[in-house]
Amino acid sequence: AELVPGGKLLVEVFGAGAEHRTCDGIYDVLNDALRAHVSDGTISRDVYETFYQPVYFRTLDELTAPVTAPRAQCAGLFRMERVESYEVPVPFVEDYRGSRDVDIYADAFTNFFRAFTEPVLRLHLGDDPDPSAVIASIYDRIAGLLRARPERYPFHYVAHAMLLTRTG
16 A cells, blocks of 8 residues: 555654664674683684674665655655654663662663674574574673673664655
């Protein structure tokens, strides 16, 4: 079904801002944990080098280009009503800023991050004789890295949004 003229479309995505990207910190800590596992022989360099977590965070200009660029596929189909970039408060980050309890922060950060990275990691480690043990070790190491140096792995939820109205 096509959006009728006058219909509204709200597009919101994780983004890359002037100072931060949503992936900053979270993928850095995963990379550091995986590299440590290569160093101690838990995973092979080949497994590390072929692991891929596909993420790309658009800038605000990249988000709006399909609507605003003169030759864009959607040029002329929508009127842009509002466009903005903002940082969404992250509850476990806000709690940490208030409490400075690094243990609670590291556990919350790790559990949040694990929810969307473990399935991809598990698939990649499928040939390992005991992938569950390796995965548990990786996330334990992530929590340890966060406890030791939380400032090295900041998490910012940068969002971009545009509100569009379908034209005639």
